[in-house]
Amino acid sequence: MKAIAHLLAASLLVLSLSAAAQTKLTPAQYAQDVEYFWQTVNDNYAYFDQKQTDWARVHAVYRPQADTLSSRRSLVRLLETMLGELYDHHAGLGTNQPDSRRLVPSATDVYAQWQGGRAVVVDVRRGFGAERVGVRPGAEIVQVEGVLVEQAIRPYLAQNLKSPDEAARNYALNLLLAGAHNAERRWLVRTAGTEAEVLPDRPQPLLENIRFARSLESRRIGSTGYLKINNSLGDNALIPAFDSALTALQDTKALILDLRETPSGGNTTVARAILSRFITREQYYQQHELVGEERAFGVKRKWVELVTPRGQPYTRPVVLLAGRWTGSMGEGLAIAFDGMKRATVLGTELARLNGAIYSFRLPNSRIGFSIPTEKLYHVDGTPRENYVPKVPVPPAASSSTHDVALAAALRRLR
Known part of the structure; x- marks a missing residue:
């Protein structure tokens, strides 16, 4: 009965959002949405100190345009333009137009x-x-x-x-x-x-609706286990799948964890579930800083997060593969494994996405948007976006037919 109630609630939410998308707003409602958007970013965006953005001037330039909006499409385009003033690939809208740009790095090659x-x-x-x-x-x-x-x-x-x-x-x-x-x-x-x-999009545009055959790949390479996560760090169903795969590889002499296809990030529940299988005691794995609280009240809020052991731990050596399409939560796992000294991180520079994002929704159009509101750090204080693998591999070294990073990981584990 509870499942039916949840399904009904979800259906009503979808219908509500759909109705909001189809209802034409008044000029005042468009203006209210734009004002809400600007103010929310102003109060919560964590990286103004690393940008040259004049956010007050953004308001002066774009707020008057809100009074001329007459469609959802024109609202989306104005919001995209305003977000572009942050030049931050970790800030984005929850909707787009057919001619909107693809997401970086998730839908780039x-x-x-x-x-x-x-x-x-x-x-x-x-x-x-x-x-x-x-x-x-x-x-x-x-x-x-x-x-x-x-x-x-x-x-x-x-x-x-x-x-x-x-x-x-x-x-x-x-x-x-x-x-x-x-x-x-x-x-x-x-x-x-x-x-x-x-023509990178011929014979077919591979960047549209990217799908992987499996969210998790598992195999043995000699006596070394290999696990590759395919952009599924936001899917809680990965937890039991990862547990099962890791348990099956408990007898290996070493493990390679491949995070080179995790550009869309994920959630900390999945991340902590993975980390918890590689430790035997509670450990700190990342630092957080909520910048908006200090901006509002002059009081800094910063904390360190713990991960707790779970299940049978894998205690053998681990190499974590990372690269340009290791983003957000993937980057969080890289700094966590490094900070807990449970893996050697090997690869190219990462996606360098800023912090942890929070999601908001405009009051009238119900368009969602996300911006980095927390700064994140390695336990040694290094900003996550500045972290680089301890064992670098040149980007030119790997291709679909010749994976030099994987070969380097195997050599390191011999």
Whole structure:
């Protein structure tokens, strides 16, 4: 009976949100939503001290536009533009339009940076479109959809900064390369002096509705166990699956935990469930800081979180594989295993997503949005977004057919 009640409540919630999405708002309601959005970010966003964003000027520039809104689509586009002023890939809306940009890093297959005025590919996601059409680290993206990259990024650049910030340019570059949901990407790529046009979304757009055959892969490589989590750190069903797989590998001499496909993050329940299987006593695994409380009251709130042993512990050596598509909770696991000294972290630079996100909902349109509200730290005080693997592996070293990071992990465990 309880399950039926929950199902009915969920159905009513969906209908309510659907009705809100279809109901045309009044100009005053649009304005109220935009004001609520701005104020919530103003009060709760944890990383203004690391940005050049002039959030007061954002209000002055965009708030008047709220009075001209006449559709949900125009509201979403204005909110996307305002969020872009934070140039933070961990801040996002709970909805999008067909021509909205894909999420970074969850729905991307390259990561690029500006280097000496050139848009240079730093890392490529294994098995996805960019790699399949031959894009490799070190390549230069010259044009996107026939437009020089320097010009093509302009719609995605923050416009209200106190001073220029290279991080804002890199944010815009990666948003550009992510592409829109409803359009094929077309790049002109220069590699070793040779230019070629590539179409990463042909024959099919692999970045739309990414699905994995299994949320957890498990196998033996000789006497070493191997567990790979495929972007499922937010699914509580992973807990019993992980427990079962780890128990089956208890007799191995060492273990490799592969988190290179966890870009969408997850929740701390799943993370603590995983960590708890590798320790024999309670241990601290990460620090938190709620910045908004100090901003409001002048009193700093900071704490350290514990994880408690659970089930039969795996006590043999562990190597954790991480990389550019290890994001959010995946990054949290990396710093936790490192801080508890229960794994050697090996790989490339991580996603570098800021902090822990909290979710909010606009009062009239019911559009949801998430922003980083807590700063997170390694137990040694290192900000999570600055953490780098203790054993680095160059991004160019691995591909779908040649996994140098995995080979390096196996060598380390011999």
